[in-house]
Amino acid sequence: MSAETSLDAAFAGNRLLATLSEEERALLGTDIEVVRLGVGDTVLETGSVTKQSLFPFDGLMVSLRRELSGGRSVEVAAIGREGAVGGIISCGAAPAFTQAVVQLPGSAALIPMPALEKAKLESGHIRNLFCRYSDALLAQVMQSVACNAFHPIEARAARWLLHAQDRAASDRLELTQESLAGLLGVQRTTVNAVARVLQEQGLIAYRRGAIQVIDRPGLLRVSCDCYQAIENHFHAVLGPDGRGTAS
Template identity: 50%
Template sequence: MVTNRLLVSLSPSDRALLEPHLEAVTLYQGEILFDPGDDVTRTYFPGGSTMVSLIVLMHSGRGAEAATIGREGAVGGIVSSGHKPAFTRAEVQIPGPALRIETTRLEEAKVRSSTLRDLFSRYADALLAQIIQSVACNALHSLEARCCRWLLTTQDRVNSTEIPLTQEALAEMLGVQRTTITGVARALRARGLIRYARGQIIVMDRTRLQEASCECYAAVNQHFNRVLPEVRPQGIITATDL
């Protein structure tokens, strides 16, 4: 079953422009959808608990996450037309189903529908807001607050108290050393906010985790809801609907 909140918000006529060209695929943990400089020839709509990170890479080989995308959005050529060189790496953090479309087909559909163009433009605005907020968050807030924000954001996308990621992966996303994130995780566990097992981080008290998070989590969500009010959690599109 493939789910995506952005697609379900489309009108029947707009969905009809995309349906013949959507392909159900499985994305695997660690899979690279594109790297900096690649021509973005495909657009992905994550479903279920699938999560993709946009990662900014340095010459040293280190990187940090700039944005997280799950079933609420899309990865790939959303607004641009013609040549679409990627600036970031798109890497699958949590595996699962997705719908894939050739970006040229998506562009053709946007030419035919002003409402489709508007939806993807507004989504691009929401994604940009997440990236901009991340810049401020990384500069101004403590690692613990940033970690709490990341866990909340990820939990929203997997829709479960169990987040199937290691502390090592969390450290990579936050751009810090593994030993550093271990100390933060221990502190959160000691306060009863999370616990962790091999390959999993489990949210034990979401309310208190939100209290420990910085303001960035709420700010990004509020902007998304204002810009895309029709993209609601209860809306689900499945592969059988296509």
Template identity: 50%
Template structure:
């Protein structure tokens, strides 16, 4: 990982870069100034590379990452026969790491960088200290844990009940929400891995979406051309998760970025 000083698009004083990162992550932007002060001095901005593994099953999760900008992380369950499937993804709306648990935090899933970008990294023990010191801080992270669990539960239901095309459209919509761009830097191979199917199966779905004018794709990139029709082709899972998020977590009120 490369520190913020080495990231060309996040140049400037480290403290200013951390402040920019905090207001670019929905969870952190929801902190009150008092709660923000508990953790801000302990953040380290890092640049995450696509495919980078942050922790594997059984690891003690000593670091927590808050994606900012277009960075996106995936939690992946690995089976004994070598297969892998994504159970949830996290972007600038949340965090990956020690969200609720205290003490030892052995990972159940593997955390992997799906889309490269910047994140704010902090020792998980620092988060635990902030939860002890502030009830409002603890409550915010508990509510985020609720949202994350809801997303995983919805994903389980979606995988069991909905067609591959509907699931694929849901995944593309959720990813576009996080990268805030119609251009998604993702290969069909990676998409197939996230959906737990063969590449040839995803290719057939992608061709159908392309032929209907919903997307286009080139090597290493998928471009959403018609979000409205993509939403119509998706299942209700994307909408359900977003609705639950909006009910459980407060609206973001970005704080002013203070250069220092």
């Protein structure tokens, strides 16, 4: 795949970039790079200064994790082709509050922060787009807090798998049970038990470090209403054109 073709794939595959016109795309400059990232690659370290924004596509999903004392960490948000990582909410250089680690492999477009900030100043749509996305991302974080506090682990696991399937655009998720346990902030034995129940119900299949979604409607029934709440808010705030559907 040529550089031009892969760049076209990035603008078509990322839901934020896909809303840009040719003129708005040109405002982002020519220093956009398309990269392929693997599971475990670190995109941002806590406290590091953001130098470029990353726009996932092609199945890439990045986990935003907050590290706690004692060496533990928990996922606070997950970002895939619907969004971007780094420098979207803040204006200009700012330290990262979370660690960003690749959870599902795929590709991303890297846009230098100076080019992104310049484009925000010159385009009302780009400026408004990222403001709206920051609202959608904050909503995901707030819904996750409520979900983690009150909903059972089976519902939380089902919700996470649904979001992951959306972003990967595939039924097969390259994810170990150990990784899922870390993301949900529980012991591996707990996730093993949950995965076994979901598998016995015919909702998923687990084999060789990957989880296969077999019955998505079934997962939706097991999941709490947090999944749909997040999806509904994203659609209301951004929608297909980045302008939202809320009146």
